[in-house]
Amino acid sequence: MHEAPAGASAPIGTTATGTDPGRTTDLDTLRSVTDRVRRNVERVIEGKPEVARAAVVVLLAEGHLLIEDVPGVGKTMLSKALARSIDLTVRRIQFTPDLLPSDVTGVSVFNQDTREFEFRPGGVFANIVIGDEINRASPKTQSAMLECMEERQVTVDNQTFHLEQPFMVIATQNPLEMEGTYALPEAQRDRFMARVSMGYPVEAAEIAMLSARETSSPLDDLEPVTDAAEILKLISVVAGVHVSPAVQRYAVALSTATRRSPELRLGASPRATLHLVRAAKAWAAMSGRDYVIPDDVRELAPTILAHRLLPTVEAAMNGRGPADILATALDAVPITEVAASSRPGTGTH
Template sequence: MSQSTTAPPEQLTELAAGVSSLRTGLASVITGHPQLIDTTIAVLLAGGHILIEDVPGVGKTTLAKALGRLIDTKVGRIQFTPDLLPSDVTGVTIFHGVEGQSSFRPGPVFANIVIADEINRASPKAQSALLECMAERQVTVDGETYPLPGPFLVVATQNPLEMEGTYPLPEAQRDRFMARLDVGYPSYEAELQMLEQREAGDPLDDLQPVLEAATISRFASLVRRVYVTPSLKAYLVQLVAATRQHPMVRVGASPRATLQLTQAARALAATRARNFVVPDDIQAIALQVLAHRIVMSPTARAEGVSASDVVSQVLATVSLPPPTTA
């Protein structure tokens, strides 16, 4: 991409204003987590999918529902349970005996924002029903392929694997998520603020759409025009390659991770009203994009070394490119 085709500054100003409205709306519901909100918005504009993992009750589903209410678009919700079937996700072909014809009844995945709640409580077979949807934005049922609407975003929540009744997500499905986010417990001040907010009712009820689906699609096109210098592209490749060479890693981040980290960094730069990426954009979001894709070795698990530790080490050891003028 040449600098002559980069995103115009005036359009980035409009994008930043829209992002500010989204951020304000999300912050009115999710208190004390500004970085979580910024990453969520960046992934939305980058055209990725989000996996939110944490213990029950910290606001995973609330974040997903708030995002759906702030965008004037169709929202689908799937409550993943052990008895969920793939057809409950994608839809089913119904045969009409009297007419001798069949018709397709779309499942909840036919929406712009799909909330996949507690995704790891369903069997791997039901989980994998989302694979084609997330990677190719389409559904194939009984040999027929149906396109999904755009923009298309899956916001999945899951509980930690050590909790009862959970199944691990297949590696192929984890790799489809652009970013994995942790909500975490709020600070004392944020939890106190939450109590005061909830005295008047659920703040979700007060949310109104601030952006339309068409606007999100336009912003996403703008994000793709954010400039990445050749030296930063080399830095991105080196970061991801370093996860594959780490002695504690059995399977490192995939080439898809390189593509998605690049796109996420572009989106983060755009939300900061910049039409070029700087190293800070990459480093700010690398942990969320890379860690969930890494499979640790048995030695690492025995020694308590996590994928997040590996990404932090990689960020600390891979040399930054020399400063350049964007």
């Protein structure tokens, strides 16, 4: 790793002479733990290593994950597998048209014995909240998730209740073409750090699934491989990953390209840029680096940005979806200018 410029303080994770040995140990621990979690998830969801990795990235970046695909491809199994791989509190909310906001956040109930109102927590009071088929609930109920996802707290009857840490929402949704679904509000989609699609398994994986699940579910044998305390430590390691000013400008340039695209009526928000950088830090740490390179940002951009974009009517009529338009926007932003200045001590200050 390059030495910091004279007169400048060394970036997080480096000393005046190079990499901090303690920092290297932290990264080794992070890679070991995340590998165990991913392998655990892949025991349930075979043939989808990129989906398992994305889920762990979102967890370490303190984000929320949206899993979108047709029924029966393992969306709920993925969320359950991740939850069971970590010794955390887990709650599941089955979203239906008659679900009420108070079922999600909680409600104050009058206690006849004490003559006082008591708060009864809703489904969001857990470390990992599984929101199954989130787009089958009404927009009013969907919106009950907004505060808890952004601020890690719930306000009921003018009282604020803080949620447990770490906190992550893993929501599944069916495509809008499916019967009985509602589109998620733009504000809620923007609060999900990443969206992944499961896709159909390859033939070999589907055949293996038939054999493995003849008599029992693989979830039954899944044991936690880490706990909340260790995850919180790893989150702090990710927070210390260095992002050079050049890489920050590159991330902003990608978001700006979507806002200027004539094919989009809604581009990436500043929150999307923040999520992109946070996810890139987790991705870099899982790759054994304590600094982000432009390729990290570019690699994650489709997963982090695409679900936030709204194409124009003309683009939709021409068969251009958010992923296609985003790819065009990303290609318009050169990456070569920032590649050489992404390491600590080499950026432009």
